[in-house]
Amino acid sequence: MSSETPLRVGLIGTGIFASQRHYPAIASIPSSLQLAACANRSVDKAKKFAAIAGIPDSKVYDSLESLLSDPDVDAIDALLPSQFTLQAVKTAISAGKPIAIEKPIAATLAQAKEIVAVARSTEIPVAVLENFVFWNVIPEIKSLLGQIGEVIYFSHYCTAPFNFNNQYLDTWWRQKPEHVGGFLSDGGVHQVALFTEILGQVNSVSALATQVREQSGDVDTLTATLKMKSGVLGSFTYTSAVSNPRINKLSINGTNGTVIYDFSDKANATLMLYTDADKAGKVVSVPDNVQEGVPKEFENFAEAVQKQDKSLLKIPPEKAFHHFAVIVASVESSNNGGTAVKVAEP
Secondary structure (H helix, E strand, O other): OOOOOOEEEEEEOOOHHHHHHHHHHHHOOOOOEEEEEEEOOOHHHHHHHHHHHOOOHHHEEOOHHHHHOOOOOOEEEEOOOHHHHHHHHHHHHHOOOOEEEEOOOOOOHHHHHHHHHHHHOOOOOEEEEOHHHHOOHHHHHHHHHHHOOOEEEEEEEEEEEOOOOOHHHHOHHHHOOOOOOOHHHHHHHHHHHHHHHHHOOEEEEEEEEEOOOHHHOOOOEEEEEEEEOOOOEEEEEEEEEEOOOOEEEEEEEEOOEEEEEEOOOHHHOEEEEEEOOEEEEEEEOOOOOOOOOHHHHHHHHHHHHHOOOHHHOOOOHHHHHHHHHHHHHHHHHHHOOOOOEEOOOO
């Protein structure tokens, strides 16, 4: 395969997210990727997606195995419930084809560890699609940390109003989630990915969680105290089950200043820098596309596959394991009355 030839992708799982996010993202980078085939256990659903994505009926399948056997498919984009990702990774690697899976990496830590082991055993790229890692604001924030002295503490506070019309509430595997934490891990791993990309990995967690909305299927509200591997302390609050307003804010405090990233209004996110020399603070320019990481994660996957170099992946299974393990440790801590729990290693 030439590095100048677009990667031909076979997509399995043709639901809401495939139509609304994956297809538009892939279509936006035709020099890197093209959709060559799709699959769903319901062929009718697969055909509906194929019609939207311009995939011929001859390239519509009802299983991953059929998709993998197509010689026109170079790699797999798997949008499957988390409990099925381990088997999908094993099947794709056995067929010799790269695969990208959605977050959270798996339904349980045991499954996640096995995915890491499979990925480590091969040179074939296995990617986890975590678009928050590709936000342009991350290098912006990291570039400011040197101006606030030694980082001592951070607070990551994300609350969102519950949406009773959320189209994902009708998804069967979200109504009765097998993945730890349900909606909490589904959305929470995004937030963990954001602050760990800036501040490094979490060592231990002391947390309390509760379920506010019956429709969530599991705990949906979390507040946690964190100790990072660096020694930095932090707090993490996350819920999508409350009322208005939406508040999304990351504050990083150092010995000589503070950085605050407020993305409560996604269209008008602000990055502020406060220092001892400028206590009034100033707004730091944030790129317009700070919120859009989906095409970038696919570009990254395509590059790793084209160059046959899995080290180019920004979100290998090891990193996605950590994002999920932080949520799992938080739920475990809550179940134990808030006792500190060390975050598991893959």
